[in-house]
Amino acid sequence: GAVVSQHPSRVICKSGTSVKIECRSLDFQATTMFWYRQFPKKSLMLMATSNEGSKATYEQGVEKDKFLINHASLTLSTLTVTSAHPEDSSFYICSARVFKGSNTEAFFGQGTRLTVV
Amino acid sequence: GIQVEQSPPDLILQEGANSTLRCNFSDSVNNLQWFHQNPWGQLINLFYIPSGTKQNGRLSATTVATERYSLLYISSSQTTDSGVYFCAGSGGGADGLTFGKGTHLIIQP
Numbered sequence: 001g002a003v004v005s006q007h008p009s010r011v012i013c014k015s016g017t018s019v020k021i022e023c024r025s026l027d028f029q030a031t032t033m034f035w036y037r038q039f040p041k042k043s044l045m046l047m048a049t050s051n052e053g054s055k056a057t058y059e060q061g062v063e064k065d066k067f068l069i070n071h072a073s074l075t076l077s078t079l080t081v082t083s084a085h086p087e088d089s090s091f092y093i094c095s096a097r098v099f100k101g102s103n104t105e106a107f108f109g110q111g112t113r114l115t116v117v
Numbered sequence: 118g119i120q121v122e123q124s125p126p127d128l129i130l131q132e133g134a135n136s137t138l139r140c141n142f143s144d145s146v147n148n149l150q151w152f153h154q155n156p157w158g159q160l161i162n163l164f165y166i167p168s169g170t171k172q173n174g175r176l177s178a179t180t181v182a183t184e185r186y187s188l189l190y191i192s193s194s195q196t197t198d199s200g201v202y203f204c205a206g207s208g209g210g211a212d213g214l215t216f217g218k219g220t221h222l223i224i225q226p
Contacts, residue, residue, distance in 0.1 A: 001162060034213045038158075043203065046213040059213075091158055095214070103148050103167055106205075106214055108160040 002028050002098045006109025013084055013116055021079045021112045023094035029074035030096035034106070035067070038091040047092075050077040084116040119144045119208045123217030130194055131225055138189040138202055138220045146206030148214070149180055151189050154201045163189070163202075194224045 003026040013019050023033055031052045036044040048069055049057040056069035066088075068080040081088050093111040097104035120143035130136055140151075151163040164171050164178040166187065171178055175195075180187040191198055201221050205214040 032212065036213075043218045044160075044205075044214075044216045046211075046215070049213055093158070093160065097148075100165065104207075105148065105162070105165040106150060107162060108152075111158040111160075113158065 001105075002026075002096070002107045004094065004096050004107045004109040006094055006112055008112060009110055010113045011115070013114070015085055015116055016083055018080055018082045019084055019114060021081075021092055021094075021114075023077045023079070023096070023109050025075045025096045028096070028098060030077075031074060032097065033071060033077040034095045034097075035069065035077075035079050036093045036095065038093065038111075040091075044093065050079075052077075081114065084114070086116045089114055089116045118211055119146060119206065119215050121204065121206065121215050121217040123202075123204055123220055125220060126218065127221045127223075129223045129225065132194060132196060134194050134224075135190070135192045136194060136222065138191075138204075138222075140187045140189075140204035140217055142185040142187075142206060142208070144208050145182065145185065146208040149182075149187055149204065149206040150214070151178055151187070152203045152205065154203060154219070156200065160203070167206075191222075196224045196226055198222060199224045 005024045033050040035047045050071040052071045071077040095106045095108045122141045152160045166180045168182040177190045201219045205216040
């Protein structure tokens with residue numbers, strides 16, 4: 001299967017600072033990547049769709065100024081949590097997809113556990 | 118967007134037992150997948166199964182696309198099978214995956 005690498009796996013930051021999370025497709029190119037958020041013991045919720053060379057598309061209720069997404073190359077998307085607050089503490093996970101005919105299969109990074117203190 | 122219902126939400130079994138996990142979708146989905154989330158949060162791809170039946174060792178999955186449901190079978194359960202199992206699919210014009218709430222499986226020795 002395809003490999004998606006996410007970094008860092010764990011980060012602790014102070015309230016008010018910004019944190020950048022990287023998502024890389026290691027053995028394939030991804031024009032589109034996806035960012036999800038997962039609260040403890042809950043399901044994954046799609047936050048935004050990252051498009052290479054254009055603006056990200058955010059899901060309803062997700063603040064685009066809080067969660068900045070940049071997809072500058074075909075193998076790298078970044079999520080920056082700006083002015084982080086304790087309520088931003090969560091598990092963030094990215095995915096990229098591989099085309100299978102007219103459909104696609106998603107592969108996920110290892111996830112990033114963000115703790116804001 | 119589509120709604121995804123998973124059942125059961127929790128399942129406790131003895132080692133060696135078989136289990137069936139179910140996923141119902143509110144509308145037609147593309148790219149239906151089953152995942153196992155390990156204790157560190159990593160999502161492990163189990164099956165990409167928009168239709169039909171697939172088997173991989175003790176695991177198999179069946180999707181009946183016309184009836185909008187999918188089943189994951191685990192046979193001869195082992196303690197290492199414990200964890201959360203998610204199904205997910207995309208549909209309704211959306212590219213990203215919509216996940217079910219998961220089934221929390223505990224296999225006791």
